[in-house]
Amino acid sequence: MNSYDVAVIGSGPGGYVAAIRCAQLGLKTAIIEKYATLGGTCLNVGCIPSKALLDSSHHYDDAIKHFEEHGIEIPGEVKINLEKMIARKQSVVDQTTGGIDFLMKKNNIDVYQGLGVFKDATHITINGEETQEIEAKNTIIATGSKPGNLPFIDIDKERIITSTEALKLKEVPKHLIVIGGGVIGLELGQVYKRLGAEVSVIEYMDRIVPTMDKGVSKELNKVLKKQKFKINASHKVTSVTRNGDEVVVTATNKKGEEVQFKGDYCLVSVGRRPYTDGLNAEAAGVKINDRGQIEVNAHLQTSASNIYAIGDVVKGAMLAHKAEEEGVFAAETIAGQKPHIDYNLIPGVVYTWPEVAAVGKTEEQLKEAGIAYKAGQFPMRALGRSRASMDIDGFVKILADKTTDEILGVHMVGARAADMIAEAVVAMEYRASAEDVSRMSHAHPTYTEAIKEAALAATEDRALHI
Ligand code: FAD
Ligand code: NAD
Numbered sequence: 001m002n003s004y005d006v007a008v009i010g011s012g013p014g015g016y017v018a019a020i021r022c023a024q025l026g027l028k029t030a031i032i033e034k035y036a037t038l039g040g041t042c043l044n045v046g047c048i049p050s051k052a053l054l055d056s057s058h059h060y061d062d063a064i065k066h067f068e069e070h071g072i073e074i075p076g077e078v079k080i081n082l083e084k085m086i087a088r089k090q091s092v093v094d095q096t097t098g099g100i101d102f103l104m105k106k107n108n109i110d111v112y113q114g115l116g117v118f119k120d121a122t123h124i125t126i127n128g129e130e131t132q133e134i135e136a137k138n139t140i141i142a143t144g145s146k147p148g149n150l151p152f153i154d155i156d157k158e159r160i161i162t163s164t165e166a167l168k169l170k171e172v173p174k175h176l177i178v179i180g181g182g183v184i185g186l187e188l189g190q191v192y193k194r195l196g197a198e199v200s201v202i203e204y205m206d207r208i209v210p211t212m213d214k215g216v217s218k219e220l221n222k223v224l225k226k227q228k229f230k231i232n233a234s235h236k237v238t239s240v241t242r243n244g245d246e247v248v249v250t251a252t253n254k255k256g257e258e259v260q261f262k263g264d265y266c267l268v269s270v271g272r273r274p275y276t277d278g279l280n281a282e283a284a285g286v287k288i289n290d291r292g293q294i295e296v297n298a299h300l301q302t303s304a305s306n307i308y309a310i311g312d313v314v315k316g317a318m319l320a321h322k323a324e325e326e327g328v329f330a331a332e333t334i335a336g337q338k339p340h341i342d343y344n345l346i347p348g349v350v351y352t353w354p355e356v357a358a359v360g361k362t363e364e365q366l367k368e369a370g371i372a373y374k375a376g377q378f379p380m381r382a383l384g385r386s387r388a389s390m391d392i393d394g395f396v397k398i399l400a401d402k403t404t405d406e407i408l409g410v411h412m413v414g415a416r417a418a419d420m421i422a423e424a425v426v427a428m429e430y431r432a433s434a435e436d437v438s439r440m441s442h443a444h445p446t447y448t449e450a451i452k453e454a455a456l457a458a459t460e461d462r463a464l465h466i
Pocket of ligand 2: 150180181182185202203209236237272319348
């Protein structure tokens with residue numbers, strides 16, 4: 001029987017990064033993955049394929065809507081070849097997952113393909129083509145998550161679908177009904193909106209992306225409406241039925257009236273659930289809470305002291321970069337180090353266009369905590385860079401402590417916000433004040449000038465260009 005210092009179960013961004021860090025620290029490491037390709041949700045059916053389709057559909061949208069105003073004329077009709085678009089997405093996925101195989105080899109990590117099942121706290125059975133057993137002094141559980149559902153919806157994976165199927169449709173829906181106006185619903189909704197579908201979003205809460213800053217939700221809502229999304233907030237879905245090619249979604253609106261939405265596809269994107277099926281965690285003494293999450297302490301240690309858990313399967317944001325940080329944290333803890341993660345500074349991004357990005361506290365959270373703050377906001381339309389590219393929607397908002405001027409939260413909607421948010425993370429990691437940021441030179445013309453301007457607005461209400 002092969003014996004390891006660390007076995008990692010699951011090869012998503014949490015698991016494979018944990019394995020690499022373990023190997024870097026000189027620990028003999030194995031990784032177990034039930035699927036034939038490494039990379040987990042993120043690389044196979046999550047972050048990477050969704051961004052590939054967002055990029056392709058963005059090109060198409062530009063070609064049909066914006067090329068002309070830039071003085072670019074295309075003789076003849078611009079057409080979509082969906083099969084080719086999906087195939088390109090798949091080749092991006094294949095290259096990326098292939099890269100993980102390379103990284104495992106490079107770091108001398110043994111890869112086992114099959115379902116990892118705990119026999120006890122130090123032995124794992126791997127049910128693959130053959131059944132194997134390994135011994136591990138320590139284990140990191142990184143088994144991730146699966147799409148969530150509402151109890152009364154029968155997801156048939158043909159017309160009533162999850163994100164996994166939405167990444168490989170064979171036709172552009174005529175009318176895509178999206179249940180859940182969160183990250184997946186809006187990103188994949190935008191892919192098909194750009195490709196020509198009518199898109200209706202049905203959201204239970206009173207606004208889309210309800211966990212983000214209210215100002216951000218409002219701005220995104222405005223922009224998506226301009227893009228002809230039909231957004232129905234405060235709607236409680238009560239049933240989803242399929243009759244042949246038609247899907248009927250029934251919901252109750254704010255006034256208590258029953259409303260029906262008829263479409264040809266329905267994407268269910270109401271959140272994801274932690275995944276521990278078949279793991280036999282109890283045999284190792286690992287506790288799972290009533291939300292299906294593996295319980296961990298501040299060291300990401302489970303109720304079995306030699307077993308750690310990270311990523312989507314534990315509490316916290318279901319984000320690839322959060323899973324990665326936790327992978328490194330668990331590996332370094334096992335190696336005897338004392339790592340640290342500041343969960344307040346894990347940024348969140350929605351890859352619609354314009355993009356949405358945020359880090360730190362929202363205005364609502366600051367109000368609730370009774371923290372006195374100042375807000376400085378700067379609109380993207382006032383930037384030369386935005387006018388040059390015609391990406392004028394959105395803003396940057398900086399929230400700073402009223403007394404100390406320390407930045408407490410940064411929220412933005414705008415072109416390349418996903419990349420710009422890194423500046424806010426760095427500033428907040430170093431506990432910068434809004435004035436610190438306002439006094440730093442930002443290259444001109446760039447979208448990042450909006451961060452400097454918002455910092456000026458937050459410090460002394462003295463933005464320069466508005
Ligand atoms: P996962 O990536 O889910 O990996 C878990 C792995 O464990 C899987 O491969 C699974 O097969 C394997 N496994 C499970 N049980 C066993 C077992 N018993 N034995 C062996 N193997 C097992 N996040 C972002 O930060 N940015 C994005 O842009 C983004 N876009 C997304 C788009 C979509 C459509 C979706 C669905 C998700 C997106 N996410 C995004 C979320 C991101 O994918 C997850 O947060 C991330 O993948 C979690 O990583 P993980 O390592 O915890 O688990
Ligand atoms: P989500 O939590 O982002 O959004 C789910 C939405 O569904 C919420 O707005 C919620 O209020 C709504 N909802 C819940 N029950 C409902 C009901 N009965 N009727 C109508 N609406 C309902 O979840 P998601 O979009 O499914 O994404 C799952 C996870 O994947 C998220 O945690 C997210 O962090 C991650 N993800 C991240 C990215 C990214 O970082 N860009 C992209 C995709 C997915």
